[in-house]
Amino acid sequence: MHAQDARVELGRIRFRRALALMVMTLVLPGSAQLVAGRKEVGRIAMRIWFGLILTGVCLLLLAVISKSFVFWFASNPFWLGLVRFGLMALAVGWAFLLVDAWRIGEPLALRQRQRLAMVGINGVLCFSVAGSLLFASHVVSVQKDFLAAMFSSGPASGSHDGRYNILLLGGDSGADRWGLRPDSITVASIDEQTGKTVLFGLPRNMLNFPFAKGSIMAEQFPRGYNCGTTCELNSLATWAADHKALFTGVQNPGVEATTEAVEGITGLKINYYAMVNLKGFQKMVDAVGGVTLNVRDRIPIGGVGGPVTGYIKPGKRKLNGFQTLWFARSRESADDYSRMARQKCVMNAMLQQLSPQKVVLKFEKIAKASEDLISTDVPLSEVDHFIDLALKARSQPVRTVSFVPPLVNTSHPDIAQIQEIVQTALKAKNATRAVSAGKAAKGTQSTGSTPPSGAPKQPASQGTTGGAIGSMHAGYAANQADDLGSAC
Template identity: 55%
Template sequence: MRTIEERAARVRFRRALALMAMTLVVPGSAQLVAGDRRVGRIAMRIWVLLLAGGFLTLVTSVLWHELVFWLATTPSVLLTLRIGLTVGAVGWAYLFYDAWRISQPLTLAMGHRRAVVSVAGVVTLAVTSVLLFGAHLVGVQRGMVMAMFAGNTVTNAHDGRYNVLLVGADSGVTRWGLRTDSMTVASIDAKTGKTVLIGLPRNMMNFPFPKGSILAKQWPHGYNCSTCELNSLSTYAADHKALFDKFDQPGVEATIEGVEGITGLDINYWAMINMPGFRDLANAVGGVTINVRQPIAIGKTGAVTGWIKPGVRKLTGEQLLWYARSRATSDDYSRMARQKCVMNAMLHQISPASVMKNFTAIAHASASLFQTDIPTSEVDHFAQLALKAKSQKIATLSLVPPLVDTSHPDLGVIHDAIDKAINPPPPAPKSAAGTKAAKQSKKKSATTPAPSKDVMTEGSYGSLKTGYVANQTDDLAGAC
């Protein structure tokens, strides 16, 4: 039978544990019951406000998705949240310490005292670690946003569309703009997010610049020298920096003027994609699944070191980079088709779940992946458009043979093709006979074997003569 002293010791021990549990569940409740009530009231009010604010934010986010993107991409909000989490970690740790003090540990039996100290230490460490790690993630997110979105000018949609120039660079951050590897205009419907990818070949020649532009004054008869290809504009700008002294990225500005002259589109924003960063992003999400239709050479012409085997495969970052860039046994236009397949795969396979699972790695990879002049204030809007685009078919148009002669492009043909891709005619009404014929055609196509190898080049349906399917289609996923 326990003595009175033993029973009292057990009561004090249970009281100490209860104070710790109260602090864990409702911070400040221990002080309100047995300590400084003023501190307890302040802590509990803050806790209730945080719970109410969190619940309200969650409900609002479900009904209004733009709020989530605004919260996740506004540097000032992220800084406030980071400071709040850090202060919260320190404040909660203090409340645990105060609850331990209130429990009068010196009055506890030695065994009970050790148990309370252990519980208090573990719980305090766990809670503060979670909050401080959350502050770290918010800091990573803020750093990524500030590194990637450097623009300060907001532009409106042109004829209901945003036109974003995506430029691939095959060099490091310090050399961006010097070696333009690929150029694609993503023309996005400002309301629906419906996207058309317009690819421009690196070797496009003999094209004009927009009237009144910097390069139109330098080349009034068009870009027409023997080495004047579209991807050389960035080098030209680097050699004539005085012409572009008002721009932070002369090479990008020169490329934009060339693209606008060719397409007739007004470019709203640009994004410079760094190929090594692209590889790191693919690795960060655990690889990207691609339907590899034919062996893809790894290495340059005359120095092939390996092959990516055919089949539906999850490619590593390095393999994906070679899939998108290899031309050792093909041509630039086949490569452009494969690059569009990569864009489609990444759009549909990078899910919110994979982002959360690999957040830190993705954030670091994205910070080195690309730079853009899209202002931070517009990121949430474009993220919302990206979600809409993800649920729709992506159309593509590449200004390459057989549609376009890249040495002497016909601007009339180009502009007409772009207009049809952006504003496709409505589908004709289906008659009963037409519906039956369509069903028969669909049934037949389901049993039609894949195209033979003589009309495929390194994994891209079609050929230089017939055109690669992924370069011009209204359903990019189906063409890949």
């Protein structure tokens, strides 16, 4: 009887020892081998482990001291590749140590139930540890491939008067349609230090405007783009595609022509462009789980050449990708100007609601959607800087100026006035009423409720737009840059 009790107690001791070896390997890889006699393997494993801990602590300290280091590290293909293979090697090595700890625990000396328990525990630990590391390696690989596919290897462009000016274009996708006649044209002017952003919206139907001096398009149209009612701002992409021979060495003639026009109109020097595929945008919204928007009026889904199939009802609503796309694009019972305002509201909502935590948790979906969403010439070397600016911009109100009636006569725009408004908006301290330059522009505008001569009348509905700038249809409050959040 005493012998049987001794065997039972010995079995319990062996089981506890085998279990302890597994836990030791999980907490401190290599420690099980050290205490069990495989000292050389244990020393190598623990040196690697402590080396990784020391490296991690150093990286963490650098991250605390400098956020820019984190962004640089996370956008550097070489280091991402090194981290990826390091995670894969760590997964294999840790799984090997767990299996070796199981072997050292002498499973054949255990009772059947104990053996089965140890096999189960070892399997769970191997799959959990190695699986987590391999998944992390996969995420790093996705990040590396995303950066390679998304960003260019071209030269970086320095700031202009302390600001980066990014041309944002939105249009439909398609094998033969990328960049043709963009639906939306916006310049995001970003302070290089603070990230404060002003959005300048240009109507796609603007006529009779100049091009940047010395540009390709200025040589073709020295008196401006004044070739009739078909020569609208968004037609430049089509024109350039029909005259590719003029754009020698230019990768995207349509974007180049549009950029030269925007520079001529606003007086701003454009650093980079980002072309947004509006159908790919639907995938992005779905990837982040939807976006919450303040819908001020009933927005039709469909229409303009097709039937209206439904409506987005007023109120604060979380919209999926399909609904958000129609919120931004719907033209039924509305005009281009109200749609411009809604599109900027979507931009603002995405900026404020796309948190770093959400990006991490849904990174693979976001990266995949982004490849279908954006085409840009931002160089890879500048990605870390713009990530830093984007995070700074999230904590500040985004201001917006839209060059639409009554502020601007889109058929015969006063370019000097537009450029004066741009400069006033950029220099303004007050985020909610930044521009007050209307009276200075040849007296063509009014701060009252009567639109200027020649300006098209605007509908009284579609309150999603706000006024003349930021809230465009609630009277003709000309020449002020509004806090975009208050308009949306």
